[in-house]
Structure formats: structure tokens, C-alpha cells
Amino acid sequence: MNCVICHSPRIEVEEVKEEILLDNDVVLIPVKLLVCKNCGERYYDRKTMRFLEKIEENLRKGEGHLKEIGKVLMYG
Numbered sequence: 801m802n803c804v805i806c807h808s809p810r811i812e813v814e815e816v817k818e819e820i821l822l823d824n825d826v827v828l829i830p831v832k833l834l835v836c837k838n839c840g841e842r843y844y845d846r847k848t849m850r851f852l853e854k855i856e857e858n859l860r861k862g863e864g865h866l867k868e869i870g871k872v873l874m875y876g
């Protein structure tokens with residue numbers, strides 16, 4: 801498979817941190833995804849999409865173990 805954006809064949813599995821925005825909080829979810837090494841495009845399969853949706857749903861219900869690792873800051 802080649803990247804649909806840049807047509808590079810360099811697509812590899814990589815652990816990335818997906819961001820879920822909860823009001824003013826950002827929650828990082830580590831997931832393994834296919835990522836284009838050339839342009840950074842991320843490819844999500846159905847399983848990963850469902851996994852992330854489920855986590856978001858749980859977080860909105862106040863479930864799930866979270867630890868604080870930094871701050872979210874806004875400039876200006």
C-alpha cells in the first residue's frame with residue numbers, strides 16, 4: 801500500500817499518541833497505527849477507531865485511569 805497523500809511506500813506501524821479533547825483537557829492515548837514515514841499521515845483501522853471512541857465515551861462518563869503529565873497552555 802502506498803500513502804494516499806504523498807504516494808510514498810514507506811508506511812510502517814508506529815506507536816503514536818492520539819489526542820482526545822475533553823472540554824479544556826487533552827487526554828493522550830497511546831495507540832499503534834500505520835503511519836506514513838514520509839508525510840506523517842495516520843491510517844486508522846475500524847478496530848482502532850472503535851477503541852478510541854470507546855475510550856472517549858468512558859472518559860466522558862468519568863471512567864478510566866488518568867495521570868497528569870503536563871499542562872495545556874494557550875498563547876495570547
Ligand SMILES: [Zn+2]
Pocket residue numbers: 803804805806807808836837838839840841
Ligand atoms: Zn504520505
